[in-house]
Amino acid sequence: MxxxxxxxxxxxxxxxxxxxxxxxxxxxxxxxxxxxxxxxxxxxxxxxxxxxxxxxxxxxxxxxxxxxxxxxxxxxxxxxxxxxxxxxxxxxxxxxxxxxxxxxxxxxxxxxxxxxxxxxxxxxxxxxxxxxxxxxxxxxxxxxxxxxxxxxxxxxxxxxQSDGGAESPLQTQTRLLLRWTGIPGLRTRIPLYDQWGLVSTRVAMGWPRWKVAVECDEERDDAWYRPWVHSQIAELESRGWSALWVTARMAFGSNNIVERVRQKLLAAHRARAS
Structure with a gap:
């Protein structure tokens, strides 16, 4: 002025x-x-x-x-x-x-x-x-x-309780919930490699030993997002991983995420033992 x-x-x-x-x-x-x-x-x-x-x-x-x-x-x-x-x-x-x-x-x-x-x-x-x-x-x-x-x-x-692997508030909330499984070995941003040793994708969090993944569905409106979700599901299945997908409504409201993850881990343990 x-x-x-x-x-x-x-x-x-x-x-x-x-x-x-x-x-x-x-x-x-x-x-x-x-x-x-x-x-x-x-x-x-x-x-x-x-x-x-x-x-x-x-x-x-x-x-x-x-x-x-x-x-x-x-x-x-x-x-x-x-x-x-x-x-x-x-x-x-x-x-x-x-x-x-x-x-x-x-x-x-x-x-x-x-x-x-x-x-x-x-x-x-x-x-x-x-x-x-x-x-x-x-x-x-x-x-x-x-x-x-x-x-x-x-x-x-x-x-x-903090982890720089979280890429969204939903991933943070989900990881904090999974503490209550009582099962050690939870990791975040788990890299999966292709035949040349390059990272082809990452798992948001999970237990590599049991090949149990927990992915977060951010429910974005971006045109590329839904195809990525389907591609990630196919990629994990092809590698023998079992995945549970979590939405914001599931993570921030009443839910049974912890029990569902426990069941997946138990199933993975039984499959390996058989």
């Missing part, structure tokens, strides 16, 4: 405020990444993006666009839609991403796991690890260096 490139009327008509003096065009959808950028612009260069905003800056998928942005700074005053933390950050906990100060991937996971409720933390940790290929050992090192920090016990539990 000062440069004369935009009038007050154009600003009020064609843009909406995300935070004070930070605007987004009306025809642009607000995303977690844009909300994080807006928060950093509002808070100023001394602020550090953290938590879900840092995760968004790293391109993490499946974040809630309505969740408040998160920053670390000494001034705790914040408008609606912005959460401010004042915990101390070591210099090695901060890096520059797209010109913004952001907590490192390991520190981001550290804070997500200790500050978010367990049910929210695990899916975001899964998605962050999947996007960044974060080595969980780096987060465990931060736990060892900060044994008395707030939420550290919650973090230990969330980190132990």
């Amino acid at each position: 000062r440069a004369g490139l935009l009038t007050d009327h154009e600003l009020r008509t064609n843009y909406r405020a995300v935070y004070r003096n930070v605007y987004l065009a009306n025809d642009v959808a607000l995303t977690p990444e844009l909300r994080a950028q807006a928060a950093w612009l509002f808070a100023g260069p001394d602020a550090v993006l953290c938590g879900v905003s840092a995760a968004a800056a790293y391109g993490t998928k499946w974040l809630d666009v309505n969740a408040p942005a998160e920053i670390v700074r000494t001034n705790r005053h914040a408008p609606e839609g912005l959460s401010v933390h004042s915990y101390a950050l070591a210099p090695q906990d901060v890096r520059i991403v797209d010109g913004m100060r952001v907590t490192t991937v390991a520190r981001t996971a550290f804070d997500l796991g200790r500050l978010l409720p367990h049910g929210q933390a695990v899916p975001i940790l899964d998605a962050l690890m999947n996007k960044t290929e974060l080595d969980p050992r780096k987060v465990w090192s931060l736990i060892e260096a900060n044994p008395g920090i707030r939420g550290v016990d919650r973090l230990r539990t969330a980190l132990a």
Whole structure:
């Protein structure tokens, strides 16, 4: 406006405020990444993006666009839609991403796991690890260096249950359900190889020893998705795998997934023993 490139009327008509003096065009959808950028612009260069905003800056998928942005700074005053933390950050906990100060991937996971409720933390940790290929050992090192920090016990539990192999919230929820089978050996993103030793497909999760797969049907509308499901079914059957397909309604509602998986594993065990 000062440069004369935009009038007050154009600003009020064609843009909406995300935070004070930070605007987004009306025809642009607000995303977690844009909300994080807006928060950093509002808070100023001394602020550090953290938590879900840092995760968004790293391109993490499946974040809630309505969740408040998160920053670390000494001034705790914040408008609606912005959460401010004042915990101390070591210099090695901060890096520059797209010109913004952001907590490192390991520190981001550290804070997500200790500050978010367990049910929210695990899916975001899964998605962050999947996007960044974060080595969980780096987060465990931060736990060892900060044994008395707030939420550290919650973090230990969330980190132990997280898995970067998850490629959707449905896969996360399904994997957490399968803990209750009580049967060890569950793996995620299991590669299956062709005759040349190349990966031809991957199983979302399952027990390779018993060739029992659990796949997630995301029920997407993409034209290629249903053919992929049928192709995956045929591929697994040709390799002697038994597969159970899980939908969101099955995973997030009342279900008998655990018992059905137990039965498939028992059947596989009997077939091998016979």
